[in-house]
Amino acid sequence: MDKVLVSACLVGRPVRYDGRAKPVGDALLDRWRLEGRLVVHCPEVAGGLPVPRPPAEIEPGATAADVLAGRARILTPGGDDVTAPFVAGARAALAFARDRGVTVAVLKESSPSCGLHEVYDGTFTGRKLAGSGVTAHLLSGHGIAVFNEHGIAAADARLRGADGGRAQERTTS
């Protein structure tokens, strides 16, 4: 059975930079939990960052791909370079996902780790631009179907389709 990795803050774990959670309270998460599909993970904590911690953004003009390739940094408002734990966290998330048979992920939008369609622009002014966080980029680049918290129903459809496809393969082979 396919597993789904969900950002820990979305299921109520207080692991965000500000020490809070961002629970979505969707019944599908409860269903996934009951089915034994749900696996919960926070890349930034896995990468060794504390809770709470300073906010961090990918530096202006750079992308998650640049960060993962060692061409750009992730910085705090004070200029501290926190690239290493963010990259370690992304790699830990991929290893965690592979180990547990994850094929689908639901990640928290706009995070420098978990953001899927947008991230903050690196100026700490609240402006966002199109782009993804380092974990979302790494997972999607390794065959995991990534959705954000607004795409939970689509993630569920993807899971059902994956299971159904394999069941059909088994009955026709």
Ligand code: SF4
């Ligand atoms: Fe949530 Fe992801 Fe940030 Fe962890 S790294 S607090 S799971 S958005």
